[in-house]
Amino acid sequence: MGDARKQSELLPGTLDLLILRALVPGSMHGYGIASRLKQVSDDVLQVGESSLYPALQRLLLNGWVKAEWGASENNRRARFYSLTAAGRKQLASEREEFDRMVEAIRKVLNMA
Amino acid sequence: MGDARKQSELLPGTLDLLILRALVPGSMHGYGIASRLKQVSDDVLQVGESSLYPALQRLLLNGWVKAEWGASENNRRARFYSLTAAGRKQLASEREEFDRMVEAIRKVLNMA
């Protein structure tokens, strides 16, 4: 009873931003990206694989990340994604836009 | 060319929150809500009528706002929306969830 409906583990529209940001320190495979986001956000951001991989395809298509096959730490086959120059630009742009939006929403939430 | 694509004037998933918050000071008609959001946010949040009215229907259906016909300041026919008790609860809940999300995203954006 009274369970707060949790329909989304994510703020829609921010997934690309999060993934791009996660790749800044270096290339990672998909599973690792999801784990990292969950860890850094203290379990708040839980990106399902069915959200993650479509997003990665999107990013690839737009030329914001590139991918190459390699072996994971545990010697398993994995696809490593990394930022392109365009990806870094996009990241900066999306970050600005996000800040702009959050700031605007804050103004509304705090208005008289 | 190279025009920064602006696909959304809003952070998806935050419109209900914004509308509910706008109604806290008192009842308003739809057009007024949109104007107020735009004004308070310094023109950042531009809610189109085709986003606004479906959202209001949603809120009505969920019992978070109620509506009654009246006359606007300029003596025009208008529908005034106002918060219900459930709406106030929902507002508090959505606000918490929003803060939680933004905080989590911040952690990611600022990580090593």
Next chain:
DNA sequence: CGTCTCCCATCGTCTATCGATGGAGGATAT
């Protein structure tokens, strides 16, 4: 060998935002 975990990926559904469009009615000006 059987099972677990890692890691990839797709399909179908659902929900939400948005562009386009339409209309009623008071206000304003010519």
Next chain:
DNA sequence: ATATCCTCCATCGATAGACGATGGGAGACG
């Protein structure tokens, strides 16, 4: 008085993004 503008309501169709369910291959480990 009538044309036109602005306010305010509302719906429809397209598009996009997140999610649940599902499936599979390939090391690791008992």
